Amino acid sequence: MTFHLVYRFGCLPLGWLRLLARSSAAKDAEILVLRHQLTVLQRTSPTPAFTPGDRALLAALLRLLSKRHRSALKLLVTPRTVLRWHARLVAKKWTYPHRGPGRPAKPEALRALVLRLARENNGWGYRRIPGELINLGWKVAVSTVWEILQRADIDPAPRRADRSWAKFLTAQAKGILAVDVFHVDSVFLRRFFVLFFVEHGSRRVRIAGVTRNVTAQWDTQQARNLLMSLDDTHTAGIRYLIRDNAGYFTEGFDAVFTAVGARVVPILPGVPRMNAIAERWVGSCRREATDRILITGERHLRLVVDEYADHHNEHRPHRSLGQRSPDSADAPEPPVVDDPSRVIRRNRLGGLIHEYAQVA
Template structure:
């Protein structure tokens, strides 16, 4: 024990005798280094850790000391570690930022427009919004619309498709005409019925008439009115007529279409999906129009149905038509939008339905 103490005191004495030979700047730098290390050791964390600021300070102070003093200085890290810190700082200074891999960011104008359409139309899914964007000139994928809605916390509606009848209806769509009767209850609980036809190929809807009592004679007359409103080429293209087994679709009604060479296909009992296109239009009309308005009477219902049918034929995009409307299916595609542009809104049914158009 005595020998160890004498050795320690001897080392301290030799170190004290060497101090006058050193410059004051070197001694000050060594004092700062030791103080900074002491501050690191006094931190409350279980294991002392050097932050980027600590590394920068130690690397700068040790640059003031000569290499022969590094070995005599008591450091928590080795000189090689300090040099590595300094090299890392130099590399970071001269490293220029670069764009990472992946697709470029979506334009902010596109994000804002997608969220606007979703906010103003709560029944629209991402594919419905995608079709509206294509009509406005935005060339984006449906997955891009889905991603924007998902990141904004908006639930994209799932795609619903009838797989069992999809192939048949796609192959035969140009020659299929479907018919159905749609009922609406007025505000005074009177039930009104109207007959409509829908073409599978073009998705065009034809509204017939409205009545309180559906009879076979009334339905047959509406079929004759439809055939007279079409030209010969149009009627000759009808190959199939789909309807349910209601009593008013009798032989006289079918004879109007068999006279032009069409084949009548009644759906099976309890299988409404065999007339899926007509049923889908009924559902869309209810969700977007009739279920959101109190119908007061026959004239009011006619106004609402005509407005919705015009919206359906002139503006509403359809997946089967490449997200085009029935009236615009054969027209040239709208110009491509590359940046921010002005989009105006036109309201139907008092603002219940919104239509958007690109301003030149």
């Protein structure tokens, strides 16, 4: 026992002499390593564990110590583990971020542009859109456009083009003229017929005539009168005439319009929606005028439908024209006011129809 104590006390001075030979940096690094290990051991929630910051600090400090000194320290982990931490730090600094498998995702702006071109051009397929994108500065593969359209539930093939009758009417609206006849019964139970034309593009209505008996000669003459009242530019713009299959629309009537280069399109039997614009105006005229007035005769009916046609063309708003009337569709928008006292009312058909306007 005495010999053991003498040996221990003899080794202490030798250890002190060895510490004197070491540099201050090595001793400071060893002290910091031991202190940080104590800090880790003091954590009790839930158990002592090394955080990424702890690993980085210990790896950096132990790098300052020699291999022999690292082996002599009482570490919570093995020196091999610390060296592995250091290798991870080096790899994280100099290794590029890992990218997942597959091609990189396309920019959101490109995806939005592809979908916009597909929705605004029904006949463009996945092979047509890439050509347009090249003109806009985007070089995109055909397969990429296909994938974008598929994910948006849009058929990539051009078969999705809408060839319905409604689409045709919308595309050709500026060159379409529709004609129809509707009847009104007078208070004396006499039936009168009104012949009118509607321009699809402007929604302008033109009353051609009112009669008790519609004949082929009468409606053919009314068609001539209509074309004579139009200027040459307006007449040349008529490309299609839509009419029903009534017996008074004969070859002579059609010849009046084919002579100016228009194509006559009869509607199919039992399909009034093919002449929907004209049918819509008949419904409006009945609800707002003729069904609310007792018509006494032909002259009275002509005054009523002419007055309503003027109201329709000059004032009545249309959703297809942006809530503007046919005559004001191309005019500048009225100024915005906040004074309701500047609004006046104008009566039509004896107060049956009201029109409102701003005071100048």
